[in-house]
Amino acid sequence: AQSVTQLDSQVPVFEEAPVELRCNYSSSVSVYLFWYVQYPNQGLQLLLKYLSGSTLVESINGFEAEFNKSQTSFHLRKPSVHISDTAEYFCAVSVEGYSTLTFGKGTMLLVSP
Amino acid sequence: ETGVTQSPTHLIKTRGQQVTLRCSSQSGHNTVSWYQQALGQGPQFIFQYYREEENGRGNFPPRFSGLQFPNYSSELNVNALELDDSALYLCASSLAGTSGIGKAQYFGPGTRLTVL
Numbered sequence: 112a113q114s115v116t117q118l119d120s121q122v123p124v125f126e127e128a129p130v131e132l133r134c135n136y137s138s139s140v141s142v143y144l145f146w147y148v149q150y151p152n153q154g155l156q157l158l159l160k161y162l163s164g165s166t167l168v169e170s171i172n173g174f175e176a177e178f179n180k181s182q183t184s185f186h187l188r189k190p191s192v193h194i195s196d197t198a199e200y201f202c203a204v205s206v207e208g209y210s211t212l213t214f215g216k217g218t219m220l221l222v223s224p
Numbered sequence: 225e226t227g228v229t230q231s232p233t234h235l236i237k238t239r240g241q242q243v244t245l246r247c248s249s250q251s252g253h254n255t256v257s258w259y260q261q262a263l264g265q266g267p268q269f270i271f272q273y274y275r276e277e278e279n280g281r282g283n284f285p286p287r288f289s290g291l292q293f294p295n296y297s298s299e300l301n302v303n304a305l306e307l308d309d310s311a312l313y314l315c316a317s318s319l320a321g322t323s324g325i326g327k328a329q330y331f332g333p334g335t336r337l338t339v340l
Contacts, residue, residue: 115266143327154228154314155267155331162327201266205327210318211257211280212329214266 113138113204117215124222126194132187132218134176134202144185145203145212146176155201161185197222226251228317228332236338242303245335247315249296255279255320256298257329258290261312273298274320302337310339
C-alpha cells in the first residue's frame with residue numbers, strides 16, 4: 112500500500128517570501144502525484160499534477176513541484192507568496208492501475224503581512 | 225463546463241439515523257469517488273463508482289454504501305450513524321478510460337455532516 116507524509120503541519124511565512132511545502136511518498140509501484148489546495152470551508156482544488164514526462168510541473172498561479180523518484184518526494188514551492196495563498200495544502204498519490212487517491216494529513220500555509 | 229456539485233451543504237443528524245448525500249459529476253466525467261475528511265485530517269477514500277458499479281473500496285464498513293446513476297451522478301448512503309461519522313464528505317469525479325482507471329480527480333465543495 113502507498114502512503115504520503117507531509118512533514119510540516121503548519122508553515123508560517125511572510126508575504127513575498129519563498130515557501131516550500133514538503134511531501135514524501137511510499138510506494139512499490141509507479142505513482143501519479145498531486146497537490147490540492149483547500150480554502151476554509153471549501154472543497155479541494157487541484158493545484159498541479161505529475162503523471163509522466165517532465166519532472167517539474169507548474170500551476171497557473173506560480174506554484175511548482177518537482178518529482179524526485181530517488182528521494183520519493185514531490186515538494187511544492189513558490190518563490191513569492193501572497194496573503195491569498197493562505198490555505199491548507201494536501202499532497203496525494205495514486206498508483207499506476209488505480210485512480211483512487213491517498214492523501215497526506217495536510218500542511219497549513221499561513222501568510223502574514 | 226459544469227463543475228462537481230454536492231447537496232446538501234450542511235446536515236445535522238442524530239446517532240442511529242440514516243443519511244443520503246448527493247453528487248453531480250463534472251460534465252464529461254464518468255467516474256465518481258467519495259472521500260471522508262475528518263476535522264484536521266486529509267481525506268480518506270470511501271469508494272469509487274464506474275459505469276454504475278463499485279470499482280474499489282477503502283476501509284469503511286458496509287453501512288457506507290453508494291449508487292451511481294446513468295447520468296453519472298451519485299449518492300452516498302450511511303446507515304446507523306455514529307458520532308465518528310461527523311466529517312466533511314467530498315465527492316470527486318474523473319474521466320476513466322475503458323480500463324476504469326482515471327487520473328486527475330476534481331472535487332466538489334463537500335457536505336458537512338454533524339452527528340449528535
